[in-house]
Amino acid sequence: MDTSDAGTMAGARLLARLSLLCGLAAVAILLAFTGSGGPLILVIGLAGLVAAAAGVWWALAHRGVVRGAGALLAVGAPAAVLVFYARTGLWVVALASLLLGGAALTCGRVALRRARPQRGMAAIACPAPVRPVVIMNPMSGGGKVGRFGLVEKAQRSGARVVLLDTAVSTDVAALARRAVAEGADLLGVAGGDGTQALVAAVAAAHDIPFMVVSAGTRNHFAMDLGLDRADPARCLDALTDGEELTVDLGTVAGRPFVNTVSFGAYAQIVQSPEYRAAKAGTALNALPDLLLGNQGERLDVQVDGTRLESQQALLVSNNPYAAVDPLAPGRRLRLDGGTLGVLGIRVDGAVQAAELAVRGGRATGLHVLTAHQVTVHAAAETIPVAVDGEALNLPTPVTCSINPGVLRVRVPRSRPGAPPANPPLNWRHLIALAVSRSRSTAGSGDRTGEAAGE
Ligand SMILES: Nc1ncnc2c1ncn2[C@@H]1O[C@H](COP(=O)(O)OP(=O)(O)OP(=O)(O)O)[C@@H](O)[C@H]1O
Numbered sequence: 485m486d487t488s489d490a491g492t493m494a495g496a497r498l499l500a501r502l503s504l505l506c507g508l509a510a511v512a513i514l515l516a517f518t519g520s521g522g523p524l525i526l527v528i529g530l531a532g533l534v535a536a537a538a539g540v541w542w543a544l545a546h547r548g549v550v551r552g553a554g555a556l557l558a559v560g561a562p563a564a565v566l567v568f569y570a571r572t573g574l575w576v577v578a579l580a581s582l583l584l585g586g587a588a589l590t591c592g593r594v595a596l597r598r599a600r601p602q603r604g605m606a607a608i609a610c611p612a613p614v615r616p617v618v619i620m621n622p623m624s625g626g627g628k629v630g631r632f633g634l635v636e637k638a639q640r641s642g643a644r645v646v647l648l649d650t651a652v653s654t655d656v657a658a659l660a661r662r663a664v665a666e667g668a669d670l671l672g673v674a675g676g677d678g679t680q681a682l683v684a685a686v687a688a689a690h691d692i693p694f695m696v697v698s699a700g701t702r703n704h705f706a707m708d709l710g711l712d713r714a715d716p717a718r719c720l721d722a723l724t725d726g727e728e729l730t731v732d733l734g735t736v737a738g739r740p741f742v743n744t745v746s747f748g749a750y751a752q753i754v755q756s757p758e759y760r761a762a763k764a765g766t767a768l769n770a771l772p773d774l775l776l777g778n779q780g781e782r783l784d785v786q787v788d789g790t791r792l793e794s795q796q797a798l799l800v801s802n803n804p805y806a807a808v809d810p811l812a813p814g815r816r817l818r819l820d821g822g823t824l825g826v827l828g829i830r831v832d833g834a835v836q837a838a839e840l841a842v843r844g845g846r847a848t849g850l851h852v853l854t855a856h857q858v859t860v861h862a863a864a865e866t867i868p869v870a871v872d873g874e875a876l877n878l879p880t881p882v883t884c885s886i887n888p889g890v891l892r893v894r895v896p897r898s899r900p901g902a903p904p905a906n907p908p909l910n911w912r913h914l915i916a917l918a919v920s921r922s923r924s925t926a927g928s929g930d931r932t933g934e935a936a937g938e
Pocket of ligand 1: 621623626648651654656677699700
């Protein structure tokens with residue numbers, strides 16, 4: 485272990501101890517105030533969380549009076565808990581315990597991340613392209629191509645630019661194939677992730693590098709590649725001063741995807757013509773029928789050797805997401821792991837919604853897996869599917885698979901890099917890290933990082 489590794493491990497160990505100390509202090513404060521209702525804080529807080537989650541379920545899955553009552557409960561339960569803490573004078577203990585608990589979680593996750601630094605995707609040096617072609621969508625991201633002067637910068641860097649005509653529906657894959665036939669030795673896209681995927685598949689098929697310019701609205705693929713999302717012009721530096729990553733590409737029903745394929749409630753809602761104009765209203769209107777099974781297709785899913793029955797929503801991703809949060813999946817640690825991430829949800833009622841709120845990723849209604857192939861069966865002949873955010877209808881059964889290492893992506897040598905993602909908190913690993921002893925003798929090794937990260 486060199487000096488900097490030893491320093492990192494020492495820092496991680498210190499943070500792990502701090503985390504345990506904060507956690508113990510959070511519990512000790514509650515116990516110390518037993519006489520004046522310490523444990524009551526926990527019981528009331530938990531009851532408030534369960535009631536709020538049940539309220540959210542009723543508000544989403546019903547209409548009319550039940551929806552109104554659910555919304556009232558979702559807002560009223562946490563408010564009632566706060567009023568109870570304030571009136572009984574327990575708020576100081578509750579707040580102190582909450583802050584210490586929060587500090588324990590944060591320190592613990594950072595400690596585990598530091599103890600097991602993520603190895604970034606390996607980049608290799610490659611000669612610059614001679615005849616690069618960049619397809620640009622002037623409408624993407626509300627006009628980023630024009631705003632950031634991308635056409636001019638790409639041309640100055642030696643690329644031929646093909647501007648997409650958005651007045652008609654253009655076959656971008658055909659455009660890309662034509663560019664290759666005319667001699668392109670790199671294909672780039674300044675546009676949304678759906679367009680990125682279509683052109684990436686052409687680049688992969690011809691084994692030429694692909695270049696991502698973060699000119700879309702969300703740019704999830706660019707983010708996980710570690711590119712600059714705030715300034716898409718910086719992505720074009722790859723043309724003159726770049727290196728290559730080799731990543732995986734997903735396929736759904738023979739169509740490529742770079743990020744996610746979504747089935748069920750979300751896919752059904754984004755199909756709705758009213759969705760773009762009024763997202764929240766459309767979702768609220770559709771959810772009761774989708775969640776209670778009156779309208780949404782029940783999805784039976786084969787995830788390699790595992791069967792998931794009657795899922796309401798399913799998210800399949802090109803490599804798994806770091807955090808298990810269906811509403812904010814965050815980011816993928818790497819794009820070259822060769823597996824699909826799978827997140828299936830089935831919540832049938834208020835009790836399961838409450839369980840999800842309390843147990844999070846360990847709830848029985850949530851399935852988190854990785855796989856090489858996912859097949860979605862449904863009774864209907866076609867089902868709505870959102871592929872990289874684009875609404876489609878695909879014939880059943882729908883099969884997703886992954887093509888490991890087929891895509892060469894040329895990225896700038898100087899790039900922000902992907903932000904670090906904290907791993908889920910595992911107390912066993914944290915305790916092992918906290919009680920480990922430093923062994924600075926060269927060659928003795930330090931297994932704590934491996935033990936902590938497993
Ligand atoms: N192949 C295409 N032909 C014609 N118009 C297209 C094509 N692809 C996208 N568009 C249009 O261009 C606009 C921008 O789409 P695009 O997906 O590139 O960017 P975005 O929506 O800003 O980004 P994101 O996909 O991250 O939300 C949309 O109005 C879309 O209809």
